[in-house]
Amino acid sequence: xxxxSMNWPRIISVFVVxxxxxxxxxxxxxxxxxxxxxxxxxxxxxxxxxxxxxxxLVVTVAVTGGLWLDAxxxxxxxxxxxxxxxxxxxxxxxxxxxxxxxxxxxxSLGFAASAGxxxxxxxxxxxxxxxxxxxxxxxxxxxxxxxxGAAFTPLFFLLFSELDRALSYRPETxxxxxxxxxxxxxxxxxxxx
Amino acid sequence: MSRRPYVMAFGFVxxxxxxxxxxxxxxxxxxxxAWGSVFMPVFGLAGSVEGVVERGHQALLPRxxxxxxxxxxxxxxxxxxxEILQAQSIRQxxxxxxxxxxxxxxxxxxxxxGRVIGQDxxxxxxxxxxxLGEREQMQVNMPVLTSEGLVGRxxxxxxxxxRVVLVGDPQCRFAAQVGETRDKGIVAPDEASFDRQVVHxxxxxxxxxxxxxxxxxxxxDGGVFPKGIPVGRIVDVAxxxxxxxxxxxxxxxANLNRLEEVWVMVP
Numbered sequence: 001x002x003x004x005s006m007n008w009p010r011i012i013s014v015f016v017v018x019x020x021x022x023x024x025x026x027x028x029x030x031x032x033x034x035x036x037x038x039x040x041x042x043x044x045x046x047x048x049x050x051x052x053x054x055x056x057l058v059v060t061v062a063v064t065g066g067l068w069l070d071a072x073x074x075x076x077x078x079x080x081x082x083x084x085x086x087x088x089x090x091x092x093x094x095x096x097x098x099x100x101x102x103x104x105x106x107x108s109l110g111f112a113a114s115a116g117x118x119x120x121x122x123x124x125x126x127x128x129x130x131x132x133x134x135x136x137x138x139x140x141x142x143x144x145x146x147x148x149g150a151a152f153t154p155l156f157f158l159l160f161s162e163l164d165r166a167l168s169y170r171p172e173t174x175x176x177x178x179x180x181x182x183x184x185x186x187x188x189x190x191x192x193x
Numbered sequence: 194m195s196r197r198p199y200v201m202a203f204g205f206v207x208x209x210x211x212x213x214x215x216x217x218x219x220x221x222x223x224x225x226x227a228w229g230s231v232f233m234p235v236f237g238l239a240g241s242v243e244g245v246v247e248r249g250h251q252a253l254l255p256r257x258x259x260x261x262x263x264x265x266x267x268x269x270x271x272x273x274x275x276e277i278l279q280a281q282s283i284r285q286x287x288x289x290x291x292x293x294x295x296x297x298x299x300x301x302x303x304x305x306x307g308r309v310i311g312q313d314x315x316x317x318x319x320x321x322x323x324x325l326g327e328r329e330q331m332q333v334n335m336p337v338l339t340s341e342g343l344v345g346r347x348x349x350x351x352x353x354x355x356r357v358v359l360v361g362d363p364q365c366r367f368a369a370q371v372g373e374t375r376d377k378g379i380v381a382p383d384e385a386s387f388d389r390q391v392v393h394x395x396x397x398x399x400x401x402x403x404x405x406x407x408x409x410x411x412x413x414d415g416g417v418f419p420k421g422i423p424v425g426r427i428v429d430v431a432x433x434x435x436x437x438x439x440x441x442x443x444x445x446x447a448n449l450n451r452l453e454e455v456w457v458m459v460p
Contacts, residue, residue: 019231019232019235020235022232022314023232023235023236023239023311025314025315026232026311026312026313026314026322027236027239027310027311027312029312029450032312033450036387037316038314038315038316040314040315040316055198055199055202056202058202059202059205059206062206063206063209066210067213067228068228068229068231068232069314069315070225070228071225071226071228071229071232072229072232072311072313072314072322073313073314073315073317073318073320074313074315074317074318074320074348074356074358074362074364075315075317075318076214076221077213077214077216077221077224077225077228078209078210078211078212078213078214079210079214080315081206081209081210082206082207082210085202085203085206086203089199089202089203092199093196093199118316121315121317122317125317128214130317131363131364132317132318132363133316133317133318133319133362133363133382133384134317134384135382135383135384135385135386136384136385136386136387137385137386137387140387141316145316
C-alpha cells in the first residue's frame, strides 16, 4: 500500500476526494432520508491519510476538509478541523504498529474515527456557544454515522490503491533472469554464445 | 517515536482553528461564504446533469400520459382562476373595510423562485442552500416557503447563493398562532423527534384548548415572517413538565425532506 513518501498524484487525489466527499454529503441525501443520519466521510479519509500519507498532508487535509465542511454547514468556521486533525495525527503517530493493509483494522479504525470525531465536534460546538440539534435520536444518528464511516474506510483504501496504480509511475523492476548465467544443456552446451 | 512533530502539527491546527473561530462575526461570515464558493462549480454541474436527466425522462413519457396531465392541469387551472377571482373580491372588500376603520393596508406577497442546490452536510443543523444570492437582491431574514407552507428564513447571503435555516433548526424559532382560535405560541425544534417534519408549538397558555388537526400559522410577531403563512397542523398536545404551559407537536405543512424549489418572499 502506501508509505510516507509523497507523490503529486496522491496529494491531488486526496484533496479531490476530500472535496468530493464534502460535496456528496451536502448533495446526496438518500441516507439522511432512509436511516435518519448523514454519513461523515472525512474521518474515514483522515484514517487513510494518517496511515498512508506524510504528516504535512494529514494536517493540510484536516484543515482544508474541516473548513470546507464548516463552510457548507451552519457550524462556526474552524470547528471541525481540530477533531479531524486529532484523528489523522493519532493514526499517523501509531502507523508503524498498525496493520494498515488488514480489512478489520481499517474497519475498526474507521469506526473509531467516525464515532470520535462527531463527539469531539459536538463538544466543541457546545464549547463555542452554538446550539446544535442533539436530541433523543442522537445516539442512533451517531452510531449510524460511525457505522457508515467505518464501511467507507476500506473503500477509501481500495480507491486510493487503485488511483495510485493508475496515476503513479511504476517502480522499475529488475528481472532475476540473466542470460549470461543461463545453464545450457545438450551437446553444444560448452560453446559460448 | 518522537512526539515533537505531532505536538507541533496539532499546535498549528489549534492555532489556525482559534484564529478562524475568533474572527469578528462579519469577517467570519465572509470567510465562510468565500471558502464555500469553491463548491459552486460542482453544484452547478450537478444541477445541469439533473436537468438533462429530467428532460430525458420527460422526453420518454408517453403521449397519452401527457395528454391526461394537460387535461387535469387545465381543470385545476380553471378552478384556481375562479378561486383567485373570489379572493380578489374578498381582498377588495377587506381593503375597503381596512380603509374605513383606518387600519394599515396589507401589502401582497412578492415571491421569487429559487432552486435548492444542497443541504447541510453535518447532522447538527437543518439548513440548505438555494441558488439565489446578492445578485437577486436576497437579504438576511427573508421568509422562504412553498405552496404548502413555511420552510424557513434566509440566514446568510453570498453572491449567487443563500443559506436557508429550516423550520425545526435551533436558529429558527418564531411566534405562531392557531389559525381559528388565534391562540399564540412559539415554534421550536423537537429534538426528541426522529422525523424532520415534526416540531414543537410551545409556550401556549394552559387556559386555552388546542385541538389535534388545527392549523397553525405565523402570527407576524417578531418582524421576520408576515402573518398567516401556514406552518403545520397539531398532532398532539401535552402540558409541559411543570404544568406551566401547553406543548403541542406540530407536523409541518411543507415537506422539508423533498424540497427542490422554494419561494423567497421579497419586500
